[in-house]
Amino acid sequence: MSLTLAEVAAWIIVVALNAYVLFGGADFGGGVWDLLASGPRRQQQRDVIAHAIGPIWEANHVWLIVVVVMLFVCFPPAFAAFGTLLHIPLSLMLIGIVLRGSAFVFRSYSYGPRSEQRRWGRTFAISSLITPMVLGMCVGAVVSGHVGTAMTALDSGTASFASIYVRPWISPFSIAVGAMTVALLSFLAATYLTIEAAGDRALQEDFRNRALGAAVTAMALAIVALVLGAGNGVMARLIRPGWATLVIGGSGVAALTSAAALLQRRFQLARVAAGAWVTLILWGWVLAQFPLIIPPDLTINAAAAPDRTLAETMAVLAGGAVVLIPSLWYLLRVFKGSGQPIESPGEPQRN
Amino acid sequence: MAAVSKITAAMPDLLAARSQMAMSLGFHIVFAVVGIGLPALMVIAEWRWIRTGDGAYLELAKRWSKGAAILFAVGAVSGTVLSFELGLLWPGFMRFAGSIIGMPFSLEGFAFFTEAIFLGVYLYGWNRVSRTAHLFAGIVVAVSGVLSGIFVVIANAWMNTPAGFTMVGGDAVDVRPFMAMANAAAFPETLHMTLAAYTGTGLTVAGIHAIAVLRGNKSVFHRHALAIALTLGAPAAILQPLSGDVSARSAAVHQPAKLAALEAHFETQRGAPFHIGGWPDVDERETRWAIRIPRGLSLLAFHDPNAEVKGLDTVPRDQWPPVAIVHIAFQVMIALGTIMALVSVWALWRWWRGRTIDAVVADRRLLRAIAFVTPMGFLAIEAGWTVTEVGRQPWIIHGVLRTADAVTPMPGLVVPFLIFTLLYLLLGAIVVYLLRQQIVRAPTQ
Numbered sequence: 001m002s003l004t005l006a007e008v009a010a011w012i013i014v015v016a017l018n019a020y021v022l023f024g025g026a027d028f029g030g031g032v033w034d035l036l037a038s039g040p041r042r043q044q045q046r047d048v049i050a051h052a053i054g055p056i057w058e059a060n061h062v063w064l065i066v067v068v069v070m071l072f073v074c075f076p077p078a079f080a081a082f083g084t085l086l087h088i089p090l091s092l093m094l095i096g097i098v099l100r101g102s103a104f105v106f107r108s109y110s111y112g113p114r115s116e117q118r119r120w121g122r123t124f125a126i127s128s129l130i131t132p133m134v135l136g137m138c139v140g141a142v143v144s145g146h147v148g149t150a151m152t153a154l155d156s157g158t159a160s161f162a163s164i165y166v167r168p169w170i171s172p173f174s175i176a177v178g179a180m181t182v183a184l185l186s187f188l189a190a191t192y193l194t195i196e197a198a199g200d201r202a203l204q205e206d207f208r209n210r211a212l213g214a215a216v217t218a219m220a221l222a223i224v225a226l227v228l229g230a231g232n233g234v235m236a237r238l239i240r241p242g243w244a245t246l247v248i249g250g251s252g253v254a255a256l257t258s259a260a261a262l263l264q265r266r267f268q269l270a271r272v273a274a275g276a277w278v279t280l281i282l283w284g285w286v287l288a289q290f291p292l293i294i295p296p297d298l299t300i301n302a303a304a305a306p307d308r309t310l311a312e313t314m315a316v317l318a319g320g321a322v323v324l325i326p327s328l329w330y331l332l333r334v335f336k337g338s339g340q341p342i343e344s345p346g347e348p349q350r351n
Numbered sequence: 352m353a354a355v356s357k358i359t360a361a362m363p364d365l366l367a368a369r370s371q372m373a374m375s376l377g378f379h380i381v382f383a384v385v386g387i388g389l390p391a392l393m394v395i396a397e398w399r400w401i402r403t404g405d406g407a408y409l410e411l412a413k414r415w416s417k418g419a420a421i422l423f424a425v426g427a428v429s430g431t432v433l434s435f436e437l438g439l440l441w442p443g444f445m446r447f448a449g450s451i452i453g454m455p456f457s458l459e460g461f462a463f464f465t466e467a468i469f470l471g472v473y474l475y476g477w478n479r480v481s482r483t484a485h486l487f488a489g490i491v492v493a494v495s496g497v498l499s500g501i502f503v504v505i506a507n508a509w510m511n512t513p514a515g516f517t518m519v520g521g522d523a524v525d526v527r528p529f530m531a532m533a534n535a536a537a538f539p540e541t542l543h544m545t546l547a548a549y550t551g552t553g554l555t556v557a558g559i560h561a562i563a564v565l566r567g568n569k570s571v572f573h574r575h576a577l578a579i580a581l582t583l584g585a586p587a588a589i590l591q592p593l594s595g596d597v598s599a600r601s602a603a604v605h606q607p608a609k610l611a612a613l614e615a616h617f618e619t620q621r622g623a624p625f626h627i628g629g630w631p632d633v634d635e636r637e638t639r640w641a642i643r644i645p646r647g648l649s650l651l652a653f654h655d656p657n658a659e660v661k662g663l664d665t666v667p668r669d670q671w672p673p674v675a676i677v678h679i680a681f682q683v684m685i686a687l688g689t690i691m692a693l694v695s696v697w698a699l700w701r702w703w704r705g706r707t708i709d710a711v712v713a714d715r716r717l718l719r720a721i722a723f724v725t726p727m728g729f730l731a732i733e734a735g736w737t738v739t740e741v742g743r744q745p746w747i748i749h750g751v752l753r754t755a756d757a758v759t760p761m762p763g764l765v766v767p768f769l770i771f772t773l774l775y776l777l778l779g780a781i782v783v784y785l786l787r788q789q790i791v792r793a794p795t796q
């Protein structure tokens with residue numbers, strides 16, 4: 001199979017999206033656990049989450065910017081279509097992103113009374129839940145082909161507001177995909193947090209139990225999504241034999257591996273398997289949808305920018321990666337390597 | 352396209368989209384400017400601490416970095432909103448321009464990455480990395496902040512002076528992304544913007560500390576802060592009118608309609624006068640109640656008192672930008688720029704004469720002047736962007752694509768406009784409240 005330049009660009013976007021899901025996605029998942037913090041160690045749970053996210057969330061967030069920018073540079077018509085047809089959910093997602101990021105720093109840097117910090121904590125947590133939910137619903141809307149159909153309807157100029165701007169992303173299928181996204185990211189976060197909490201057995205158990213619960217939920221929702229989506233072309237290819245099926249099968253293996261590893265408290269293995277599970281679901285979707293960028297009709301090649309733009313952008317990406325990868329590695333080594341707690345004079349003592 | 356003709360009729364949606372874009376950019380630019388200027392202040396303070404061992408410098412670096420953490424986060428999220436809004440509000444623009452001006456945005460992506468990564472190291476790494484590594488992280492943040500600003504302003508310069516493609520029947524062909532970056536307005540705009548960021552941050556910080564000194568707090572902390580902030584802000588403020596002159600000459604050549612609007616200059620003439628103040632009467636095509644400096648405009652725009660300056664009469668009426676807004680915004684920017692440059696000259700002169708910053712601290716009249724200019728840098732920046740953006744109307748890409756043809760077909764845009772405005776008002780209020788807490792807790796010794 002030989003790929004066109006446009007297809008290579010599309011795969012690069014998928015890699016960036018993958019990175020966003022594994023890193024940025026887990027930060028959202030952490031927010032969900034802040035929302036659901038409970039039991040005697042509620043405060044410790046929240047503190048571990050805050051410390052895990054603090055130094056890295058802004059860097060993790062940049063992956064989303066890379067996805068957006070790559071999309072509008074390499075596939076301008078697709079970006080324009082997403083912006084037009086998914087205006088409402090994307091705006092909701094943006095509100096979530098704004099509230100999540102700012103409430104998180106407001107909580108860390110406020111000298112105000114505890115009630116004020118709690119209010120920001122709650123804002124942070126709720127927006128961490130809503131943002132991935134809506135993002136998942138947008139993906140569901142694209143996969144189901146509803147966005148593509150609405151695009152045609154918009155050009156014909158006869159369809160109603162609701163059928164173009166609302167119904168494509170509010171369907172049982174897209175809601176199931178949204179819920180699955182939340183469950184998966186929460187699972188990912190809880191699995192990572194078992195390692196962040198390594199110093200405290202009880203806390204580690206808290207996150208282990210949460211990870212197991214989220215894993216079961218995510219599997220159930222994945223099955224619901226498969227059933228609800230069985231009628232549409234992309235999902236059908238997930239089930240029919242082919243590459244996509246193989247990858248989805250692999251994701252099932254990864255899911256079971258991570259659950260088994262959690263049960264046996266092999267947390268490093270659980271983390272790797274959890275990442276693999278989420279990654280394989282993403283790639284399974286993309287393979288099933290390939291070579292379409294907006295099902296049912298618009299292909300990657302038809303939506304692509306001129307070759308010269310694609311080539312020069314990739315050259316810049318290659319050059320940038322030389323700076324970026326060592327820098328990211330350095331960041332993770334400084335904050336995630338040693339397991340010693342992060343002391344930050346940037347954070348006031350809670351009083 | 353049917354969708355496009357449908358919306359051109361519906362003006363309120365277009366207005367809502369323009370207002371939402373203007374509001375989002377006007378909000379983001381405040382944080383972006385701080386993202387460019389504040390790291391430079393922190394790095395200078397930390398470097399002074401390493402050199403002198405004076406703990407007040409370290410305290411200063413840490414204080415500023417706490418402010419930076421809050422402001423950067425809001426900058427990052429409001430910037431994310433903008434990247435999406437390009438598609439949410441202007442799909443027609445992105446469909447046309449995405450592949451041409453994507454290059455600076457891609458480069459900017461890398462600048463954001465290095466900035467966010469090393470900001471994490473800087474804010475949370477005081478006890479985790481060596482002093483040199485920590486200072487280095489700060490320097491990387493400062494440099495990538497400047498680069499982010501430069502890249503995105505290059506994209507904006509392209510909207511003013513498009514280049515790097517050939518138009519064939521309404522489509523852009525033969526796209527050359529790097530040529531698009533090397534457009535005519537790129538140098539003047541990026542220079543002016545970078546200086547504006549240093550002016551804004553430097554003089555605002557200087558003003559805040561001058562106010563503290565005026566209130567009787569003459570601690571080393573505030574004196575050091577004043578010295579560092581003036582070091583960054585004052586030279587930039589003095590250079591800014593010169594760089595503005597470069598911008599004006601570039602506009603005179605490449606965007607005569609904009610120059611004519613910002614000068615409220617209706618008739619093409621040789622030896623054109625420069626208008627100070629005044630109200631442009633668009634229907635009568637004249638500018639009332641202005642102070643006229645004979646030949647001033649010809650001199651400024653072309654450095655020749657007799658040069659011909661094109662007036663709005665050379666531009667078809669339906670391609671005039673809103674003249675009054677542009678003219679007034681321009682006057683505001685010039686007035687604020689002049690005041691800031693004068694105060695900066697005064698401060699640097701006093702400092703140089705007295706050899707130490709104590710000479711500035713002892714001069715209450717000067718301190719009052721510095722306190723007076725506190726908000727001016729940011730106001731000038733907002734005014735300047737109004738000139739640039741409103742002055743480009745009715746074009747989103749000068750001479751190529753009209754704003755009205757670029758807007759989304761989605762109706763009811765006033766709703767997202769109001770929601771985002773409320774969100775940002777709330778956010779702005781909280782940021783001010785939190786920063787006040789930080790400042791109030793500054794040391795008094």
Ligand code: HDD
Pocket residue numbers: 511536539540541543544546547548550551591592593594595596598599600601602609684685686687688689691728729731732733734735736737738739740742
């Ligand atoms: C601290 C802020 C500040 C100050 C003191 C000034 N400016 Fe400015 N100006 C800006 C901040 C700014 C800006 C916000 O940064 C703009 C918007 C776009 C740009 O490139 O810079 C701008 C744009 C801008 C433009 C429009 C460029 C274009 O659209 O092509 C002109 C002609 C000038 N400026 C000229 C001046 C002059 C003659 C000044 C003399 C005092 C001046 N500016 C002071």
Ligand code: HEM
Pocket residue numbers: 058061062065379380382383384385386387422423424425426427428429430431432433434463466467496497499500501503504544548
């Ligand atoms: C359409 C216009 C713009 C878009 C799409 C945009 C986009 C963004 C994005 C996505 C970020 C967040 C990066 C992160 O996650 O750290 C950001 C931050 C930043 N932007 Fe903008 N921006 C725009 C206008 C501007 C302008 C005009 C400047 C000029 C100075 C600027 C300078 C910066 C800087 C210095 C930062 C980093 C500092 C901070 O986070 O506060 N941006 N921008």
Ligand code: HEM
Pocket residue numbers: 369370372373376377379380441444503504506507733736737740741743744746747754
């Ligand atoms: C951060 C500083 C900026 C400010 C304060 C600013 C301000 C504004 C204002 C006031 C408008 C509305 C103009 C009108 O419709 O009358 C506008 C429109 C717009 N700006 Fe900017 N701008 C900034 C930077 C940028 C940059 C860097 C870009 C792109 C790279 C950009 C892209 C746009 C677009 C696409 C529109 C909408 C179309 C139009 O009205 O022409 N702006 N901006």
